[in-house]
Every structure is written in structure tokens, then in C-alpha cells.
Amino acid sequence: xxxxxxxxxxxxxxxxxxxxxxxxxxxxxxxxxxxxxxxxxxxxxxxxxxxxxxxxxxxxxxxxxxxxxxxxxxxxxxxxxxxxxxxxxxxxxxxxxxxxxxxxxxxxxxxxxxxxxxxxxxxxxxxxxxxxxxxxxxxxxxxxxxxxxxxxxxxxxxxxxxxxxxxxxxxxxxxxxxxxxxxxxxxxxxxxxxxxxxxxxxxxxxxxxxxxxxxxxxxxxxxxxxxxxxxx
Amino acid sequence: xxxxxxxxxxxxxxxxxxxxxxxxxxxxxxxxxxxxxxxxxxxxxxxxxxxxxxxxxxxxxxxxxxxxxxxxxxxxxxxxxxxxxxxxxxxxxxxxxxxxxxxxxxxxxxxxxxxxxxxxxxxxxxxxxxxxxxxxxxxxxxxxxxxxxxxxxxxxxxxxxxxxxxxxxxxxxxxxxxxxxxxxxxxxxxxxxxxxxxxxxxxxxxxxxxxxxxxxxxxxxxxxxxxxxxxxxxxxxxxxxxxxxxxxxxxxxxxxxxxxxxxxxxxxxxxxxxxxxxxxxxxxxxxxxxxxxxxxxxxxxxxxxxxxxxxxxxxxxxxxxxxxxxxxxxxxxxxxxxxxxxxxxxxxxxxxxxxxxxxxxxxxxxxxxxxxxxxxxxxxxxxxxxxxxxxxxxxxxxxxxxxxx
Ligand SMILES: Nc1ncnc2c1ncn2[C@@H]1O[C@H](COP(=O)(O)OP(=O)(O)O)[C@@H](O)[C@H]1O
Ligand SMILES: [Mg+2]
Numbered sequence: 323x324x325x326x327x328x329x330x331x332x333x334x335x336x337x338x339x340x341x342x343x344x345x346x347x348x349x350x351x352x353x354x355x356x357x358x359x360x361x362x363x364x365x366x367x368x369x370x371x372x373x374x375x376x377x378x379x380x381x382x383x384x385x386x387x388x389x390x391x392x393x394x395x396x397x398x399x400x401x402x403x404x405x406x407x408x409x410x411x412x413x414x415x416x417x418x419x420x421x422x423x424x425x426x427x428x429x430x431x432x433x434x435x436x437x438x439x440x441x442x443x444x445x446x447x448x449x450x451x452x453x454x455x456x457x458x459x460x461x462x463x464x465x466x467x468x469x470x471x472x473x474x475x476x477x478x479x480x481x482x483x484x485x486x487x488x489x490x491x492x493x494x495x496x497x498x499x500x501x502x503x504x505x506x507x508x509x510x511x512x513x514x515x516x517x518x519x520x521x522x523x524x525x526x527x528x529x530x531x532x533x534x535x536x537x538x539x540x541x542x543x544x545x546x547x548x549x550x551x552x553x554x
Numbered sequence: 555x556x557x558x559x560x561x562x563x564x565x566x567x568x569x570x571x572x573x574x575x576x577x578x579x580x581x582x583x584x585x586x587x588x589x590x591x592x593x594x595x596x597x598x599x600x601x602x603x604x605x606x607x608x609x610x611x612x613x614x615x616x617x618x619x620x621x622x623x624x625x626x627x628x629x630x631x632x633x634x635x636x637x638x639x640x641x642x643x644x645x646x647x648x649x650x651x652x653x654x655x656x657x658x659x660x661x662x663x664x665x666x667x668x669x670x671x672x673x674x675x676x677x678x679x680x681x682x683x684x685x686x687x688x689x690x691x692x693x694x695x696x697x698x699x700x701x702x703x704x705x706x707x708x709x710x711x712x713x714x715x716x717x718x719x720x721x722x723x724x725x726x727x728x729x730x731x732x733x734x735x736x737x738x739x740x741x742x743x744x745x746x747x748x749x750x751x752x753x754x755x756x757x758x759x760x761x762x763x764x765x766x767x768x769x770x771x772x773x774x775x776x777x778x779x780x781x782x783x784x785x786x787x788x789x790x791x792x793x794x795x796x797x798x799x800x801x802x803x804x805x806x807x808x809x810x811x812x813x814x815x816x817x818x819x820x821x822x823x824x825x826x827x828x829x830x831x832x833x834x835x836x837x838x839x840x841x842x843x844x845x846x847x848x849x850x851x852x853x854x855x856x857x858x859x860x861x862x863x864x865x866x867x868x869x870x871x872x873x874x875x876x877x878x879x880x881x882x883x884x885x886x887x888x889x890x891x892x893x894x895x896x897x898x899x900x901x902x903x904x905x906x907x908x909x910x911x912x913x914x915x916x917x918x919x920x921x922x923x924x925x926x927x928x929x930x931x932x933x934x935x936x937x938x939x940x941x942x943x944x945x946x947x948x949x950x951x952x953x954x955x956x957x958x959x
Contacts, residue, residue, distance in 0.1 A: 378872060379953040398951075399876045405952075406874020413956075417869045421570055431873040433559060478873070 323390065325486050325518050326352040326375055331384035333370050333541075344370035345381065346541035352520060354485070357512040359529035360522045362538030368522045369490055371538065375520065376409055376488045377401040389485055406435045410479030412489035416471040418463040424450070424474045425459040431482050449477040452515075453507055469500030476507060480517075487511070489521045493528050505531040564887040567859075568894070575891060578855040581848025582895030582935065583902055586928045589841040590903025591910065593924045596834040598917040613652075613786045614685060615793055616822070617645075617779040617800070620813040635775035636813040639763060641803060642679070642779045648795050650788040653681035656776035658766040664759060665731040666718040673714050675732055675759045677766020677776075683743075685782040693726045693741030696762045704764035708737040712745040713757040730759075735769050737761060789818050845931065848895065849939035856888050856943035867947050868955030881948035888940025889933050896932025900925050 333344035345367045352358055360368045373379035377393060386394050418427045428446040450456040453473045463471055472492060479487050493501035509531045511517040521532060529535050537545040568575045619636045639656050646654040658677035663670055680696050700707055710725055719725045725739045746755040767773060783792040793816050800814055867880055911918040
């Protein structure tokens with residue numbers, strides 16, 4: 323099944339006289355189980371694309387169907403509900419809550435999804451174990467390395483069993499070693515657990531973990547390559 | 555998210571910024587403490603006036619001379635000299651009247667040996683101690699005989715005893731000079747303390763009213779008639795009968811105004827407490843203003859907090875929080891903040907009340923409903939002033955919140 327179908331997506335930012343173009347007619351389909359890397363130079367519209375696909379932002383024009391239903395013009399609450407149940411986010415800057423333990427951070431999406439407390443803890447620990455940070459459950463973000471924080475964030479993105487995981491430059495703030503670990507984790511989630519993953523990056527070594535690379539330039543897709551085997 | 559979770563989240567956020575939370579609450583704390591102390595002073599005063607009235611007996615009625623009209627200008631109450639001892643005797647014959655006593659009041663310097671003291675000398679009838687329920691401390695009281703022959707005897711209040719006989723010797727049988735006239739002390743009154751209006755009731759000398767009229771005031775009229783109704787339930791009836799009787803005796807035909815006033819103690823108390831109520835109202839106004847100022851302080855800090863935590867809000871929205879949930883989170887935070895301020899304010903108010911009671915010897919009373927009201931209103935202030943910042947947080951678009959620097 324197609325998880326994401328976008329057609330002719332445009333995003334313009336009104337800026338005085340002339341609009342700034344974020345996306346200039348993007349058409350793309352992502353199937354369940356794919357691991358897609360979005361590449362392109364800075365300012366080419368990668369993040370804008372990801373925010374729209376993640377229902378954090380709305381396109382100026384174009385259509386978007388998520389898991390087969392049209393989500394182009396949903397209310398803010400309806401978008402929040404889809405984010406809560408069907409989407410997982412990983413950000414460049416980890417975005418863990420300060421002065422909050424790793425376990426509580428991982429439980430956060432389930433609080434908003436209305437999962438009961440004992441079940442929350444069980445699922446959170448399960449996912450933390452899967453990404454290898456179960457031993458850090460009581461650590462606050464300032465007591466963890468960047469790589470550890472990003473793993474906690476990945477665990478957080480998994481707890482609601484999302485149809486799609488979106489990661490915007492997840493390795494952008496990490497050293498080479500941690501980068502490699504995090505990307506191997508994504509590859510494992512895709513291959514062993516069948517997770518559909520969309521990752522934004524401008525580093526070819528990072529994109530090498532994906533099975534499909536979509537390249538953006540000036541808000542348009544300039545290439546879309548699939549590989550039989552992942553390069554890394 | 556459930557109530558309990560929201561509450562815990564709010565508490566955590568406030569505890570994380572302990573100093574700031576406390577400073578933010580300061581306005582509310584001061585406002586609520588002011589309310590509590592104000593109410594305690596007012597309620598204490600009212601309570602003591604009521605206690606006084608109860609101790610005087612709720613069946614007491616006072617007749618005062620009315621105003622007089624001289625060439626079109628009316629004097630105030632008490633300006634006329636219209637009440638006579640004979641009016642009193644006539645009233646005493648009414649049914650339901652237990653006792654009557656005139657009062658003839660004269661300010662005078664009272665001298666005993668080397669000591670002297672300015673006090674109010676009051677000429678009264680033998681029934682006076684009964685009407686006022688004022689027992690003697692020693693000796694005897696004025697008798698019918700003393701009134702008939704206008705004898706030069708007196709009974710001293712405790713304040714006068716202390717000032718004229720500071721060595722503690724018994725005043726009984728001693729002579730005090732009032733306006734040049736020697737009076738023999740035959741008794742002393744037990745202490746009554748301050749009246750509800752702050753007067754020292756023990757600062758007085760009682761003499762037979764005939765002696766006061768003939769030897770001290772030189773007048774044939776009295777300052778007041780004090781009546782005791784036979785029963786509290788007859789007070790209103792007695793008031794009417796007294797009015798009718800005096801109108802007849804003073805030959806007043808209805809359109810003409812009465813030249814006297816008939817008041818029962820409850821009326822007098824009501825007048826006293828209504829002045830108190832105005833005071834309380836003003837102070838309560840001040841307290842309300844400081845609550846509002848406190849609320850604005852909370853709004854201010856909540857605005858700062860929303861701005862500071864914009865990225866946090868963005869993250870919460872990204873992982874599925876609806877605007878409503880974010881609104882509740884911030885609203886709960888400001889409500890918890892204000893309620894905690896209210897509780898601390900109650901504590902400060904109670905401490906302040908105890909200090910005032912201790913230092914100013916003012917009777918204090920805190921009706922528990924005011925404690926509940928203060929805390930409730932604090933919470934409301936929190937909701938009211940927290941709403942705008944919370945709305946602002948909830949209305950953020952997730953993408954704008956996440957990208958906020
Ligand atoms: N909120 C915004 N307001 C104005 N312009 C924006 C905004 N977000 C993105 N843009 C512009 O849209 C274009 C694409 O940005 P973005 O998607 O962040 O690029 P990338 O992630 O590929 O670096 C850039 O020119 C950027 O300046
Ligand atoms: Mg970007």
C-alpha cells in the first residue's frame with residue numbers, strides 16, 4: 323500500500339514583494355516498507371517537504387493522501403490525531419524535554435494518545451530495549467551523549483507503531499561513529515521490522531543506507547533512484 | 555491526557571522554576587493576606603460589638619433628646635433639652651417595662667487627696683446596675699433614698715479607682731471632690747472593659763441623678779433615659795409605647811417632628827457595624843486590586859514561559875498533542891501557581907492576624923468561608939489571567955513552534 327502519495331505540492335512563503343518558493347510542484351509516492359533518503363543542497367526544500375508529509379505544515383497547493391485517505395485539508399486537531407497515531411518524528415536537535423527522564427520522554431506520545439500508564443511504561447521500555455538505551459531510562463537529556471539522545475528520540479518515534487517515521491537530518495549533530503550507529507539502527511528498523519522511513523540528509527554516506535534516494539533542487543525533484551541493495 | 559497527569563505536569567514545571575514561581579505568586583500572596591487580615595479585623599470588631607450587646611442585654615432601649623429648631627436651624631440629635639426624670643417615671647409605669655433610669659452626664663475633674671482625674675460623672679437611678687447588668691465590685695449602690703434626698707454619695711468605675719487611689723487602698727468611705735462638691739464613695743463597679751466602639755466603660759463615676767442635676771449640671775433635664783424591657787421579645791412594643799407616651803407628654807401632634815429618639819441596642823449596633831462595613835468594603839477593594847495586580851504578574855510570567863517553551867510546545871504538538879491539551883497544560887500551570895499563592899496568602903494572613911491580635915489587642919475572627927473564598931478566587935484569577943497566554947500557546951502552528959529560535 324502507498325503510505326504517502328503527493329501530487330504537485332507547492333509551498334510558497336509570502337515575503338514582501340516576491341514569494342519565497344519552498345516547494346515548486348513535487349509529485350512522489352512512498353510505498354509501505356520503503357527506506358527513502360531525501361537529498362539536496364541547503365535550501366532546496368527538503369525540510370519543507372518533510373514537514374508537509376509529517377502534517378506539521380500545509381502546502382499552498384497540491385494534494386496529499388496519507389495511507390489512502392486525503393489529508394490535504396484536515397483541521398489542526400485531525401492532523402494532531404494522525405501525528406499521534408500514525409507518524410513518528412526524529413529531529414536533528416533530538417528535541418528531548420529538558421529535566422525529564424529518557425523513559426518519560428519516550429512515553430510522551432503515548433500520553434497524548436491516551437495509553438494507560440502501566441502499558442505506556444511497558445511499551446516504552448520495549449522500544450528503548452530495541453534501540454539499545456533501556457539502561458538509560460532514568461537519565462535526563464543532559465546526562466546522555468548526542469548518540470544516546472538520538473536513540474532515545476528514535477525510541478520515542480516508535481512507540482505508537484507509526485506507519486511512517488520521518489527524520490530530518492538525524493545525524494546532523496552527531497560525530498561519525500554515532501552517525502553510523504544511528505543509521506544502522508534505521509536500516510535495522512527498516513529491514514528487520516518493516517518500518518517505512520523517510521530521512522532527510524545532505525550527506526551521501528548517510529543517504530547510502532537508504533534503498534531509494536530522492537534529490538531536490540530549488541523545490542523540485544531532480545532525480546529519484548532506487549537501489550536493489552543498500553550501498554552502505 | 556487526564557486531570558492527574560496535567561496537574562503533575564504543571565507542578566513539575568513550577569517546581570523546576572522555584573524562585574520565579576514564588577516571585578510570581580507574591581502579588582496573589584499579598585492580596586489574599588490583605589483580604590484575610592481585613593476580614594479578621596472587621597469580623598472581630600463586629601463579634602465584639604455583638605458580644606457587648608449580648609452582655610448589656612438585648613432588651614435595653616435608650617431614649618435620647620431630639621433636635622430643636624431655633625429660627626429655622628435644627629440642632630443635631632441631643633441638642634434639645636426635652637427629657638425629664640418625670641418622663642422616666644411615666645415610662646416606668648408602662649407594661650413590659652422592667653426598669654428605667656435617667657442619665658445626667660457631666661464631664662468633670664474629680665479630685666481625691668493629691669490625685670485628680672478627668673472623667674464622665676453620670677447621674678443615674680438605683681435601677682441602673684440592673685439595666686446594664688453591671689455588678690458591683692465592692693460596697694453598695696445608690697438607693698431610692700439617695701435619689702429622694704440627693705445625697706452626696708458616688709460609686710466609682712475601676713479606671714477611676716486606679717487613677718484616684720493608685721496605692722491600692724480601698725476607696726470606700728473616702729471623699730472625692732466633684733466640681734467643688736464633696737461626694738463620699740460608697741461602692742465600686744466591677745470592670746467592664748472597652749465598649750465595642752473602643753470607649754473605656756470603666757472610666758466613669760456614678761452619682762444619684764438628683765444630686766447630679768442639683769449640684770453638678772444645674773439643669774432640670776436629663777441626657778438620656780435607659781429602659782429595660784421585661785423581655786427581649788417586647789422591645790419593639792415597648793419602643794412604640796414609649797414613643798406614644800412621650801409624644802403625648804410633650805404634646806407633639808403627628809406632622810410635627812418628635813423631640814426625642816427611641817433606639818434599641820440592635821439599632822445602635824447596626825449603625826456601628828455599618829460604618830465598619832464601609833471600611834471593610836474599602837479595604838476589600840484594595841485587596842481586590844492587589845489580586846488583579848497579582849493576576850497580571852501571573853499573566854506576564856506565563857507569557858514569558860510560553861515564549862521560552864515554544865520549542866517544547868512544538869515537540870508536544872509534533873508527537874500528537876492537540877491545541878486543547880496544550881491550553882489545559884498552561885491553564886493548569888497558572889491556576890496551580892495562583893492557588894498555591896492563595897494558600898500561602900492564607901498562611902501569611904493568619905500569621906498577620908495573630909500578630910495584629912497580639913500587638914493591638916484587637917479581637918480577631920476569621921470566618922472559614924473567607925479562607926475557602928480566598929483560595930477559590932485565587933484559582934479564578936489564575937484561570938482568568940492564564941487564559942490569554944495559554945490560548946497563545948495552543949494557537950501556535952506546530953511548524954512555527956518547532957522552528958522557533
Ligand atoms: N518559514 C519560512 N518562511 C520563509 N521561508 C522559508 C520558511 N521555511 C523555509 N523557507 C524557505 O524555503 C526554502 C526551502 O527551505 P527548507 O525546506 O528548509 O530547505 P532545506 O531543508 O532543504 O535546507 C528556503 O529558501 C527557505 O529559505
Ligand atoms: Mg532543512
